[in-house]
Amino acid sequence: MPDAKPIYVLNGPNLNLLGSREPDIYGRVTLAEIEKACALRAGQLGREVVFRQSNVEGELVNWLQEAGDKAAAIVLNAGAYTHTSIALHDAIKAVAVPVIECHLSNPAAREDFRHISLVGKAAKGVIAGFGATSYLLAIEAAALLANESKSA
Numbered sequence: 654m655p656d657a658k659p660i661y662v663l664n665g666p667n668l669n670l671l672g673s674r675e676p677d678i679y680g681r682v683t684l685a686e687i688e689k690a691c692a693l694r695a696g697q698l699g700r701e702v703v704f705r706q707s708n709v710e711g712e713l714v715n716w717l718q719e720a721g722d723k724a725a726a727i728v729l730n731a732g733a734y735t736h737t738s739i740a741l742h743d744a745i746k747a748v749a750v751p752v753i754e755c756h757l758s759n760p761a762a763r764e765d766f767r768h769i770s771l772v773g774k775a776a777k778g779v780i781a782g783f784g785a786t787s788y789l790l791a792i793e794a795a796a797l798l799a800n801e802s803k804s805a
């Protein structure tokens with residue numbers, strides 16, 4: 654696919670700690686390993702991945718805006734900002750490309766404060782609860798949605 658736009662995979666706060674702590678909830682896989690697996694799966698689907706992590710809310714907003722111009726689709730694990738960030742909600746609403754909310758765990762099966770997703774209220778859809786595999790399922794959804802769009 655010549656000139657196919659990339660899939661942006663954006664990760665929020667504390668996800669840089671993956672693999673080192675709380676393995677019962679989040680598994681033992683590191684974010685670097687997830688990045689490699691995403692790149693491999695996206696490559697099989699004819700796409701490249703731009704993979705980033707930040708603990709800073711505004712940086713995630715900036716990257717969503719950048720992806721709105723450059724990406725075919727966005728996979729977003731906003732971490733705890735999922736449940737609190739009106740800024741991320743508004744940024745998702747403002748981009749024309751599809752945003753897939755992605756989680757390692759299943760927030761609906763956890764504490765009450767994780768049951769609200771401000772990201773989910775703006776996203777195209779949600780994939781959650783499959784550990785690192787959630788990212789690969791989200792890459793597949795992103796590639797399918799991107800292929801439906803003429804400009805991506």
Ligand code: CA2
Binds near residue numbers: 755
């Ligand atoms: O399940 C997910 O992917 C979450 O987005 C992870 C967030 C959590 O706040 C969301 O409710 C669900 C937390 C990411 C923190 O990741 C850590 C990894 C290892 C050790 C400590 C935190």
